[in-house]
Amino acid sequence: MVDQYGPIVRLQLSGPKVILSDPKDLEIVYQNEGRYPFRPSTDLVALYCQRNNLPAGFAEAQGEAWYALRSPANKFLLRADCATHYLPIQNLVADDFAQILGESQFSPEELGNLFFRYASENTGVVCFNKRLGCLRKSTVKDAETERFLRAMSQKFKQLQNSISGKSVGHKFYKNKTYRLYEQASRTVQEISTKHLKKALSKLQVEQNPDNESSSLLSSMSADPSLTFSQIQAITSALQNAGTESTAKNMQVLFYNLAKNPDKQEKLYEEIHSRIGSDLSLTKDALAQMPYLKACLKESFRLIKPTIFSAHRVLPEDVIIQGYRIPSGVSMVFTQVKCCKEYFSEPDKFVPERWLRSHDTRKIENAPPAFVNMPFGHGPRKCLGWRFAEQDIYLATVKVLQKMKIHIRPESKDCNFRYLIFVEPEKPIAFYFTKREEVPA
Numbered sequence: 001m002v003d004q005y006g007p008i009v010r011l012q013l014s015g016p017k018v019i020l021s022d023p024k025d026l027e028i029v030y031q032n033e034g035r036y037p038f039r040p041s042t043d044l045v046a047l048y049c050q051r052n053n054l055p056a057g058f059a060e061a062q063g064e065a066w067y068a069l070r071s072p073a074n075k076f077l078l079r080a081d082c083a084t085h086y087l088p089i090q091n092l093v094a095d096d097f098a099q100i101l102g103e104s105q106f107s108p109e110e111l112g113n114l115f116f117r118y119a120s121e122n123t124g125v126v127c128f129n130k131r132l133g134c135l136r137k138s139t140v141k142d143a144e145t146e147r148f149l150r151a152m153s154q155k156f157k158q159l160q161n162s163i164s165g166k167s168v169g170h171k172f173y174k175n176k177t178y179r180l181y182e183q184a185s186r187t188v189q190e191i192s193t194k195h196l197k198k199a200l201s202k203l204q205v206e207q208n209p210d211n212e213s214s215s216l217l218s219s220m221s222a223d224p225s226l227t228f229s230q231i232q233a234i235t236s237a238l239q240n241a242g243t244e245s246t247a248k249n250m251q252v253l254f255y256n257l258a259k260n261p262d263k264q265e266k267l268y269e270e271i272h273s274r275i276g277s278d279l280s281l282t283k284d285a286l287a288q289m290p291y292l293k294a295c296l297k298e299s300f301r302l303i304k305p306t307i308f309s310a311h312r313v314l315p316e317d318v319i320i321q322g323y324r325i326p327s328g329v330s331m332v333f334t335q336v337k338c339c340k341e342y343f344s345e346p347d348k349f350v351p352e353r354w355l356r357s358h359d360t361r362k363i364e365n366a367p368p369a370f371v372n373m374p375f376g377h378g379p380r381k382c383l384g385w386r387f388a389e390q391d392i393y394l395a396t397v398k399v400l401q402k403m404k405i406h407i408r409p410e411s412k413d414c415n416f417r418y419l420i421f422v423e424p425e426k427p428i429a430f431y432f433t434k435r436e437e438v439p440a
């Protein structure tokens with residue numbers, strides 16, 4: 001539609017929606033979003049909260065209710081070192097992930113699940129200060145963790161059904177989609193409440209004032225203004241928003257690296273020159289890996305939008321491309337057009353375009369600021385973006401230290417679709433070979 005109608009498109013989809021694709025227009029939207037940016041929530045989640053007399057979850061809350069959760073979470077999560085604090089334990093998570101990939105052959109579906117387990121283990125570490133065991137071998141799997149993972153997947157599946165139009169009835173009565181979503185949400189809530197209570201009481205026993213702000217949980221538990229249910233709302237949001245999103249975007253990066261073996265090799269050389277084939281990824285090593293960061297940035301650029309739900313509804317009317325858009329109309333961002341305008345060979349995976357020049361320390365022919373916004377922007381920007389990037393860097397580094405990433409011919413031209421997050425239309429058939437082996 002953007003190709004056919006231009007940078008602004010009006011759609012009638014259960015109310016008017018405007019699709020924007022020019023980064024300059026995105027800038028106008030963000031400049032006018034106000035103190036409490038309004039991102040419409042999915043109706044299934046809103047209905048679940050309403051029908052169960054629950055307050056709106058963090059990602060669904062609006063106005064002051066949203067700010068009351070976001071502001072204490074920001075205290076820790078906007079710190080530059082919030083994610084690097086978890087590097088030692090998350091290196092171990094990534095080691096497990098790489099080891100599993102190297103040990104067996106997996107079907108594309110099993111691989112998709114493995115990415116999800118990796119991301120879930122990492123959010124577990126942040127939310128509960130512990131390993132949940134999502135990557136354990138089948139013989140020693142923890143029954144409760146398995147129940148938790150099944151319930152999390154079920155929540156996403158039903159959310160996708162509701163968004164893709166496969167379910168309409170949930171709006172009017174408790175249909176199958178709604179019932180499955182409700183049941184799964186209750187299971188997730190039950191298990192995560194147990195983990196959270198345990199983690200907080202462990203912190204009280206071990207209380208060490210010097211350490212108070214070292215983890216998200218200790219920083220929140222040291223904040224007297226936060227109640228248990230507020231802490232729970234924040235950790236639930238991190239779990240809901242941080243697993244599928246990371247798992248799916250990580251697959252996109254692996255796909256781009258597999259399709260571009262020369263870039264993969266260049267990345268391997270950077271990794272090898274900094275930490276060899278066995279060492280852990282440290283904050284200092286990460287700071288010296290510009291190509292790794294460029295690869296992720298380029299992967300985000302190629303696939304954007306990374307998630308489909310970063311809409312905005314503005315508090316006042318706004319003029320965009322000469323049209324008055326009334327307040328209350330939902331605006332959706334897609335950035336197809338700007339790719340063609342601002343990047344040479346826009347369909348190619350070229351991480352080099354994000355590297356800074358040695359002399360000027362600037363990116364040559366830098367595109368406008370709002371061209372690549374994988375985590376959104378402004379006060380409502382993704383709360384876990386540092387974690388997301390770190391999780392993906394860790395997995396990529398640990399896998400490439402030992403292996404090469406390939407895709408089987410049936411996945412060579414994979415199409416991606418946008419439901420809640422970007423995802424491959426069919427699970428991607430990756431396979432991995434040890435570095436010393438000759439690829440199949």
Ligand code: HEM
Nearest residue numbers: 238241242245246249306375376377380381382383384388
């Ligand atoms: C590659 C992975 C990820 C991508 C691409 C992504 C992207 C986004 C985007 C685009 C938004 C909407 C921002 C806006 O409306 O301006 C968002 C919101 C959010 N994300 Fe992420 N995200 C990722 C991973 C994570 C992780 C790992 C966490 C937590 C550990 C997380 C937590 C959140 C939360 C809590 C929100 C809601 C923020 C709010 O409403 O105030 N995300 N994410």
